[in-house]
Amino acid sequence: AQSVAQPEDQVNVAEGNPLTVKCTYSVSGNPYLFWYVQYPNRGLQFLLKYITGDNLVKGSYGFEAEFNKSQTSFHLKKPSALVSDSALYFCAVSPYMEYGNKLVFGAGTILRVKS
């Protein structure tokens, strides 16, 4: 069965410092991987996805993610954090052979950026 693990419930970083939010996955076949962000009392917003090709994926708001097949990881990164990046971040996987574009989510990681 496919699964996603986000090992950190919360990540704290100072404004201007680089940030990393970790994600590992378990899935049969090739993975389709996604990152979403949720601001308080809002729905989820798409940040970026890995489908195929370059292992470094660039997305919205200056975020990027690195796909590592051998470590089954898809960590979210940003070179310089902003206070406005504070939110709940979800990693998700869409299994390769499954019909319907369904997503399996991790539990989420709260990112707090302090000024």
Next chain:
Amino acid sequence: NAGVTQTPKFRVLKTGQSMTLLCAQDMNHEYMYWYRQDPGMGLRLIHYSVGEGTTAKGEVPDGYNVSRLKKQNFLLGLESAAPSQTSVYFCASSTLPQGNLRTEAFFGQGTRLTVV
């Protein structure tokens, strides 16, 4: 551009009552989904639909029913609400995959449901 709209945004139910959550999307998407979000558990798929007139069970379908009579609407029903169904419910939609390329989902703003 409204995207995905959920109605209502908040609701309090008594145990045993029924209700229907409505999701509407204006992006002509084929696929629609209902997820529930619980603390520490991320989002879990309840039911989904791959086209008008079709529905299928997700990871946690018990206690819920769905219908997709029109392409733009996806209804989630609770026939007899239980406290365990207290959650935040999200509707989402997505286009057909572009060849082998998966497309991202667009989410509504959520419905906060409390069952007392």
